Amino acid sequence: MAKPGRPGASKGGKGPTKGSGGKNKRALEGRGPTPKAEDRAWHPAGKRKAAAERYAAAGGKGRPSGPGKGGSNPNRGGRAKQDDDTETVTGRNSVLEALRAKIPATALYIAQRVEMDDRVKEMLSIATNREIPVLEVTRPELDRMAGFDGVHQGVALKVPPYEYAHPQDLLEEVVEAGETPLLVALDGVTDPRNLGAIIRSTAAFGGQGVVIPQRRSAGVNSAAWKTSAGAAARIPVAIAPNLTSTLKEFKKQGVFVLGLDGGGDVELPALELADRPVIIVVGSEGKGLSRLVTETCDQIVSIPISAATESLNAGIATSVALYQVATLRAAAD
Structure with missing residues (x-):
């Protein structure tokens, strides 16, 4: 079993000198003072x-x-x-x-x-x-x-600075568009490059948005924008004042919450909720999903990996999960 707290990775088996400062300068004779550098x-x-x-x-x-x-x-x-x-x-x-x-x-x-x-x-x-x-x-x-x-x-x-969406507005727009929600939430992911990679993968595999908490999270800064390869201009990112409360509200509206963790009780290939409205939650590599978020999830899902690999980082784990959901949805259509 993979080390706990690694996002979604499960190794087989069951898943759960100072100068003069300009002093003493002489003017050039007959030509006036030397112009300033600027x-x-x-x-x-x-x-x-x-x-x-x-x-x-x-x-x-x-x-x-x-x-x-x-x-x-x-x-x-x-x-x-x-x-x-x-x-x-x-x-x-x-x-x-x-x-x-x-x-x-x-x-x-x-x-x-x-x-x-x-x-x-x-x-x-x-x-x-x-x-x-x-x-x-x-x-x-x-x-x-x-x-x-x-x-x-x-x-x-x-x-102008990046404009974040509100989580509820994000969900409502997806539903009003007649699409099945496929969203991603970050729980303690503080590397903006991971955020950028996740935004890019969300766009690539048919997801409609990303939710980040107001605290302990990377924001859409230079590194995230660059890593997203421009996807940040198309995929909205919403800020949740409290991630756990936001996930609970989503659940009340029929969205299933899937947490990625190496110790999950369901392996990704066996996921049966792919065709439902889902939000995939990924935690930090060091601490994984927080306790309250874990308790809010409907399922904790692990990704089977080779025993020679210690873990997957948050960006890669999210990409794999999004790909699997997109594949299962395509097969069901």
Whole structure:
């Protein structure tokens, strides 16, 4: 049996030096004082100043910033928090998906001499049609906008902060659309890359949304946006003030709650509730599902894995479970 607290993984068997600071500088004779670095167009500081002026002209407040003060590592691009409460989506897939989804962007940044492919051409077309300012900036400026070690692929998009849905509104929209609910809830998953991967898998296997708790959870930040490969523009994420209470409300409305845990009493291949309205709950790798959430689940489901593998992380375990549910639903149609 797998170690407890590992999301859904079950190994077979039964499942449950300081400078002068500018002092003593001499002016060049006959040519006046030396211009400040930021007033020299060719100097990096001058280029930064010019980029900041273009940024402000597009609606920004001062120079574009990287990660927020005291914030977390933005983890290779995606959606980076800005000082003026806006965010920056980076990466060609993520920017294109955000534009396609008609997110109210305020500026599209393109690197100088960027390699033009079909995605960049479509971005420029959409931005032109929607009258979104297109600003050419240097790659170092994009690096700062994307954050530490950011991967922007020569493009960035300034957008408002992510807008979360309400869990009940999310469920009602699915039902009103005539679809059988297939949702995912995260219980203590704090890695934004796992959240991004789960959002992407939810989109891939026909799910309609993700629910996260207000506390002890990753949010849709730069890393999550990037890992979702743009799916965060299509799959709504709702915040539950209290996850256990939200799950209980869902149950009252006919939604079955399935928890993923290595010690589950039902192995995934034997799941009989796939054709019903379901919400799959996955816990953190370290602690697994919390006690109250576990007690709320209708079933605890495990995923059979090889004994040579210790466990599956939350993102992979959720992907496997979603695939299985989607496969069983397709077979039943």
